[in-house]
Amino acid sequence: MEFVDKILKCVDCGNEFVFTAGEQLFFHDKQFRNDPKRCKLCKAKRASGGSAVRAETRTTCSECGHETTVPFKPTQGRPVLCRECFQRKRIVPVAAQQPPATL
Structure with a gap:
């Protein structure tokens, strides 16, 4: 199976990001069914608990x-x-x- 780079749109910030062929191969090998929804920056913010400020x-x-x-x-x-x-x-x-x- 041959993979080519895809342009996706981040659900958090709305910016486009590249889902590389290498990343697609990794997803395929791990049997992940869905493409990523967030760019690397938003994914990192989410993982670190970054901008998730609770409203009081x-x-x-x-x-x-x-x-x-x-x-x-x-x-x-x-x-x-x-x-x-x-x-x-x-x-x-x-x-x-x-x-x-x-x-």
């Missing part, structure tokens, strides 16, 4: 009423907890599930 959303805690930030967009109708209330909720159910100590 300001909201009010459903338990204590304090203003807080959360790393997700809250869904309407669902409670949102600050860090302290969230930790308290996680610890209490675990302790409640343990049987009482017998003497």
Whole structure:
């Protein structure tokens, strides 16, 4: 099977990049079915966790009423907890599930 260089478009930055014949041979040998979707720069950024900055959303805690930030967009109708209330909720159910100590 003969491979020739292909021009592909990066799904992240939109720039074109070359998928070389050698890379295609490697993909073929490893039985990879899909062509790469990202250029080398975007692939490296993604691998290192580069520009993936989480968006913080300001909201009010459903338990204590304090203003807080959360790393997700809250869904309407669902409670949102600050860090302290969230930790308290996680610890209490675990302790409640343990049987009482017998003497």
